[in-house]
Amino acid sequence: MLDLSAISVVDNHCHPVLLLQQMDVKQFRRYFTEASDTSFAEKHAPNTVYYLWMLRQLAQFHGCERTEGAVLAARNSLSGEVLQQRLFTAANIDTLVLDVALPSPESSYSAEQMSQFGGCRTAKMLRLETLMQGLILASGDFDEVVEQYTQEISDLRARGYCALKSIAAYRTGLQIAEWSKDEAVISFKEARAEAVRAGKLRIAHKPLIDYLLHIAFQKAAEQHMPIQFHTGYGDGDTDMRLGNPLHLRDMLERSDYQTMQVVLLHESYPYSQLGAYLAAIYPNVYFDLSYTIPFVDKLEMLAFTRQALSITPASKLMYSSDGTNLPEMHWAGALRGRSVIAQVLQEMIEADELDEEQAYGLARLVLRDTAYEVYKL
């Protein structure tokens, strides 16, 4: 079997971990489901294959019994700092590319701290919908919001960002249309009224989101900046029908956007073949292979990894964990990613599709080198 443990990973899509790492079973389980119903985690998380796998791996890591209680006690006895130190070092991480908007910065370790504890590099991306929400809360003037927004997404590298990210799939869908300014203003007024009424805003106003996204596409293309899109399986509130990456066609066809790299997150699961296809056809589309979230077990990971490597050049594929809240997730992603990619490449060697040297070359691209190029690390 190929051994990929020496290849350090660039985790091209993940999130910060929480400051408060000491937690009870109820809370721990909650981080292992995307279901929004709070009773779901308690009742069903312990009966999912990936959760049982995680407990066994952690038991081995901590040298304890594989019961939930023993694993929890072992991890809770360590500080967040030590936990990150041990897990990230064991995971052999080169760089974490972080979406620092979630969990909230007040409740999580900063990118700088994670870098220091983990002995790895961190890079940051800017989540567009969070930026939009903040600006709409702050001002009732459409032109002012657009101006401020445009400024915030100019000169991104100088501001410390290596990518943009959009969660439009979770809100209004990936069929990002072109709207007139008048239509965007009407939509803005609705969003603003909601923001004023509630004192907060969850932006889900399609003409407004789409209008602001097109501004971001122009700015990203100008700066040769990548943008990540959530596609397929993600938050529990997503309308999965609208998360099919084929909806991105109009944007992908725009000739003036070709210098913006588009990264399809979450292997577009369960639209994995479709997402992999887009990365095989469009020069500026890249495909993310995520090995902790979405929560699926190894057999499904083997399936989407086979599809991706069968359809798409490895120089268009990038590893991630989508680890969030718990440092165990970033660690588990790296373990899983290496082992699944190794197994699939081994199958390809046995099928006489590749030789071993070629297989290692492709593994290095997926685990690290493609991301280096896309994010200019």
Ligand SMILES: [Zn+2]
């Ligand atoms: Zn994410």
